[in-house]
Amino acid sequence: MGMNIVIAGAGDMGYHLATQLSYDNKDIILIDTDREVLDYVSSKLDVLTVQGDATSFEVLQRANVENASMVLAVTTSEKTNIVTALLAKQLGAKRVMARVRNHSYLEADNLAYFNNLGIDNLISPTMLCSREIYNMIENSSFTEIFDFGGGKLNIVGVTLDQSNPLVNQRIMDTKSNPIFEDIRIIAILRDQKTIIPRGSTIIRNMDHVFFVSNKKNTENILEILGQKKVEVKNIMIIGGDDMALTTALRLEGKYRVTLVNKDKERCKWLAENLKNSLVINGDYKNIELLIEEGLEQMDAFLALTESSETNIITSLSAKNHGVYKTIAHVDTREYIHISHSIGVDSLINKKLVAANEISRYLKKGSVDAVSGIYGVDAEFIQYSICKNNRVIKNPLRDLHFPDSAIIAGVIRGEEVLIPDGDFQLALNDKAIVFALPDAKTALEKIFH
Template identity: 35%
Template sequence: MKIVIIGAGEIGYDLANVLSTEKHDVTVLDREKESLNKVSESLDVLPIEGNATSVKDLVKANVGDADILISVTSIDEVNMISGMLGKRLGAKMVIARIRSDEFSDKNSPITPSDLGIDVMIHPELSAAHEIAQLLKRSSASDVINLANDRMQLIGIRLEKDSPLIGKNLNEYAGKHSELTFRVVAIGRRGRTIIPDGSIKLQNYDQIFILAQTNDINAIIKTTGKKETELNTVMIAGGSDMGAMLARILCADKTKNWSIKLIEPNYDKAEELAIEMKEVMVLHGNPTDPDLLVTEGISDMDAFIAVTDDEESNIISCLMAKHLEVKKTVALISKPDFIPLAQTIGLDAVINKKVAASNEIHRYVRRGNVVSVTELRGIKAEVIELKASPGSKITQKPIKKQKLPAGCVIGGLMCNGDVEIAVGETQVKDNDRVIIFCLPNAIDKVTKLFQ
């Protein structure tokens, strides 16, 4: 597939890396030589120096021949104009990063489709929704809703006192036969394991468990963790993601959140205080330990650090953990920091580049793909695939299928009912199947559903 990415910043680079690894024909357009040099030195892509709003430069990047044009510069207006021009030049699908809420408002006088934009993505908003989901599962490092929210995938970090240490997965399942679940992936000291029943669990393994949503609380207890109610939240950083998270929590009428938000810019803090009456907005440096202690960080159930300084996010979360805050979440952009952050004790990390990649991947793969989600900290992806009538996957039970190495079928949804997959499970036409696999197995397993 021919893909043109406009913008070689953090998100553009990450997308180019992922898509070129999957053997797509990727071109990256940017006006900054330094950003393009980084792309050309480390990735198998075609770098083009040029202006995203110049028809001449877009033609030079062969935008008119693109199957997908992805415009992810840091400026909404540039993304809109380049997307509009790209569609006029002949790009088959246009995906644009637009952070302004005005265009997603149902009463907006102009919509993305009016500009030729097929898909509008908002990585910061996606990441804020992920954090809100994590706050509802105090013990989990990852929470992914699947099969129309009927199933969940949760990530759990096993502590040294977990009753699962030293047990293999067959023993784990046998001891809790009243529950139906499946351990579909394990992160262990930087390695990603798609496990079988004989593998033994070890200290500090990051295990990913798939189960029906109603069973998740009981399954968390089997790992030695306890689900506790989180009510008081402190958010460090009020611009973009922090403010979005506060709005999402305020709109959640299922519980009464108590929220403190710290914003360093006085005008912005005043604006947020006027807008969100339910939130205590504080003006100050959100990475200042003295301020955090003075404002009662030790009395919080959860501490969320989403400033632009990721090192400060990690350090302030570690301090919160030291003060026995139950749940800490840090915004981190460097991929190398993600496994490190969880190793040193943070409960969860959020990466807006991953959020953008997850949104875009569904449109890149299209066809039978319902959703694609990259798991943070390990090299595995969760894919929801729809079985085409007569496809290979529908011909025989799972145990007789020749699934590629590094791939496991976790569950499926058929006519509204969900179930965890076992060897005898037979996938039927139009079933939605949840699969966990390493990146190099994705194309092979997708073909079984076509």
């Protein structure tokens, strides 16, 4: 009996979830009111579709919710999601999750009401996204940062340019540098392809490289890269919807935040709801105005307007005016794949952030955490070694790991180990594996 998952809403978030979950051969049924959207998804993915309103009993029954291990209500309407989740639970679904907009629902006391009604989890893409942005600002030297084992192990991504000492070196030649003892390169993104490096792989100009290290060596990565850690103090945000507000609220306690929005009334409202941020009314597409408001003194620029194009273009202008860290929110899948090649430091998409968070909940067996990377179809999967099997009897090189996967790091108690071919796993280790989709079945075999 596999896992049956029903997803209500086949928009970006539903589509992304279906993609991630279909890698794991789960049985997926998608509900949406729009036949065209469903046809598009089923032409790309191996899923069943049901057309109709997810709050209707008849539609939920056709989607077989009574046998669902999980129902994910992720349409763009909060009310539809809540009603769908409530009904699905009553009809027999094991677990239900609803996507919401209203942040007060997520406060502990209020969350309890939803749990009492049978909704297991509420998820707010905006909240998750603002948390991710905060994380990116905290670790601004890197484009991405993932932590495992409560922060014991870090995986960071950064684009290398011509000036970098690693460029044109083979991976095996970096071994002579003592810093590389506790740091390893585990993946390279080049021309939108993900490369799992071998010793003979040559690092090229404009490669986007992922390093793995334990917490205390993350600083050394900057040393390898010949970069100084920049302290972010001043941040400019453009935009004014929920996303901009939530992010400003999260940042204003620690940073000096300036928020620019073009709607006068909305600016009044934002100023009332933010304690420490400076709210400015003006047209953020006008770069002269942004310069007048201090753009060139900013350490970070967050473009969070409704338009992906505006966000990308203003971020590039900010970069040209010397801003150290730029983050642009984009709404369409198409843009995410090109982020590293266009020169914006980081692109973020709240639906993808939320879909990644949900797939973590759903990984089965000994998998603890999963992180996806923007524009990369590979992901990090954390396996717990909980059985006494051949995995712990042989060194790694004898386990016949697929070429498209690599063990990035191992957490053993409080220790973080960066393994090589002679390394042997032990009981209760947590192994963090970086894998392309086609490695999944082989990995299941090794770790189960």
